[in-house]
Amino acid sequence: MHYQSVRNSRRYSLHSSHIEAISFFLCQAISSTEQNAIAKMSSDDYDQYxxxxxxxxxxxxxxxVGMAGFLAIVGYRLLKMKNRGEVKMSVHLIHMRVAAQGFVVGAMTIGVLYSMYKDYIxxxxxxxxxLTHK
Incomplete structure (x- = not known):
């Protein structure tokens, strides 16, 4: 019984370190891909974009606003990941996702309400x- 729990804890620690490494390399790959795409764009393409x-x-x-908030929340939670204490990695990532999605959904809701206010009021x-001034 004890051997099984030790074996599972080792598996989890390897799994969490792999997740951290994958997230780091994924962020690096995305940023280098963006940099390559921007470098390949001509000035006309850039102005049009x-x-x-x-x-x-x-x-x-x-x-x-939603995009900036999403990036700010994800960046903050990724920096805070090292000091998460006893919280499991999966729980920390779920909290990060819920906070970021909540911000984006809130921004979208406010945006829809604002556009409805402009269109209907x-x-x-x-x-x-x-019509009255004519």
Whole structure:
């Protein structure tokens, strides 16, 4: 009985170290892939991409807020991973995912409410004012 628990604990410790290594290399691969893609883009492509992003950000201002919040939460929780104490790796990762998803869903909800406010309250008022002034 005791031998089985020792064997399982060794397996878990190897598994958690593998997860940390995989997450580190995955982050490195993503960042190097992004850098290669940006380096290959010409200045016209970059300007077109930037203008598309800025246009989308102006249409839906909560999308960049959601993206920034997601990255901030994930970055903070990854830095905090070393000092997690007795909390299992899987529980820590689940908490990180729930916090990041919650922020993104909240930003999307606020964005939808804001666009509904603009479309159904502000726009009809402006149209009504335009009709009364004519």
């Amino acid at each position: 930037e203008s598309t992003f800025m246009r989308k950000a102006k249409e839906n201002p909560f999308v960049p 502000v726009k009809p008022r402006e149209e009504q004012k335009a």
